[in-house]
Amino acid sequence: MASKAHTAxxxxxxxxxxEVFAPGDPGYDDARAVPNARTDRRPAVIARCAHVTDVVRAVRFARELDLHIAVRGGGLGLAGTEVDGALEVDLRRMCEVTVDPAAEAARVGGGATVGHLDRATLPYGLAATVGRAPGVGVAGCVLGGGTGPLDRAVGPAADHLIGVELVTADAERVHANADENPELFRALHGGGGNFGIATALTLTLHELPRLAAVTVLYRPESGPAAVRAFREVVGAGPDEAGGAALYLSGGPAPRCAALVTYAGGEEELRALAGPLTALPHEAEVRGARAPGLLYPPGGMRAHWSARCLTGLPDAAVEAVCALAADLPAPGSRLLLLPLGGAVAAGAAGAAGHPLPYQRAAWIVHPFACWADPADDERALARVRDACAGVRPWSTDAVPLTLIGDEGPERVRAGLGEGNLLRLEKLKRRYDPDNVFRFNHNIRPL
Structure with a gap:
């Protein structure tokens, strides 16, 4: 067997x-490294693919040697971090984005990040609602049903997926769209990487000639008032208003900030954010673009999770602000992300592919970042505590892109109880051996 593997x-x-890297090869350690220093992955082989033909060859190689396959796009997700002994298909070289401004659409390589997508679309005055940081992988976010900064205005990115180019577990190239393999196309709205390797996606873009943002920073004692004001600003505002209320660790106590984005002009934003800027605050930053919610800083250890809330009453605000006091420093944060607007409209099934979390009103997203491995347990406990602390107002549904391996029940909730059987049947058709298992896994029925 060793001889067969060596020859293959x-x-x-x-x-x-x-490029191909195996343990002991120069460059293997660099190739296997990820931004989150808490993850120490050791694949049996890493295939850094240059194009789709390489991906087909990689799948054939894995099947010949009976290796499971892990897919690395461009992003930072927690799912799929334990890939020891697998073939890792690294798509990061496949990051080209081609924009068709007349059709207001873009073809996005499987290894592209939000940063790649933004740089390609912005010269045309177009944008996609994908991810909340430049380092987020587009394919993982879209196929996993993730969230983005323009969700309230235009709906989640999965609602704007036009087509997917996929390499299956049988090393076959497949296209999925509304007319071709429609059941597979439906499953790719939230089913993630369970059905194959997405080598390219086609997304609808949106004309956004004006985008305004303001970030207001408050002292810790003003946090509850700022969060309540942000709740009212977004709740009473138009669907074009979004952003986040967040606590940032550092200093003697976490600072509170309110980020308001508006898909419109600066004057409209100024009026909209008036209740937030009227509160006593330390700083105020305005710009044409919202600052990215960067995570994790290179070389730091990180962990995060999320809970969806049915609402944000004052008691929930007080709970969130109290939980923020225990954030590990430095670089940790606790975010409140508003849903509603076009997200909720899509939950009625207008797009044909509703995601379970679309009926929620808010997302609580604790993110811990730390340097010392000795602090692992404390930091992980803080993330768990933050999620547990808002349980009285939570719904089980969750964007799976915002959580790691938290057990099969969380996966079931993220996929939707009524949807899971349908997905399991499709998994049996496209991946009966569960070759693609390093994800929020759907087991073949």
């Missing part, structure tokens, strides 16, 4: 246009 690996190296 040599042939694989020779035929791949990209």
């Amino acid at each position: 690996l040599a042939a694989f190296r020779a035929e791949l246009a990209g």
